[in-house]
Amino acid sequence: GENVEQHPSTLSVQEGDSAVIKCTYSDSASNYFPWYKQELGKRPQLIIDIRSNVGEKKDQRIAVTLNKTAKHFSLHITETQPEDSAVYFCAASRTGGFKTIFGAGTRLFVKA
């Protein structure tokens, strides 16, 4: 069945450094890839998404890249700040589909 693998499970960086989280997906029909940030005890919140017709998207300090051939996509956070500390989930779904499959999550710690 569909699956999304996410690495690493935990990531610790110094404030100001960059953080990269990587995901691979199994369903070749997937073409929508959102990333969610979840703070402790809170709801997941969309931070950026990418569709299969583009290879990269950027929003201030956050960027996402997609390689459809290899079926993997990555989240890049530059100039990390302590408030970036949270769990980040990647996800995948199909256009016209109704199911979103989430990765296992990456717990990011940004040390001041």
Place this chain on the structure above:
Amino acid sequence: EPEVTQTPSHQVTQMGQEVILRCVPISNHLYFYWYRQILGQKVEFLVSFYNNEISEKSEIFDDQFSVERPDGSNFTLKIRSTKLEDSAMYFCASSEDGADRTQYFGPGTRLLVL
């Protein structure tokens, strides 16, 4: 900004009891979803709902689960006979269009089955 709301925020129940979790999606959204998240684990898709019927469900969503849109605003998840392993955070979400559009999550209901 409109938000998805959920009630109750916490629910404690005895094993075998029925629970109903309630959600009010964003008013102009047409697609509704339920997810669960066992403590410390990933978000798992349960079911999606469109046009007053289930559009897709996962293997988790067995006969013990049901969903309903009883009126124009509420969207409910019923667990008929709760088990210990149903203890989790349950999130409702909604989107304007299908799963390839931004889904907005509610704050969740933390269910504890004793």
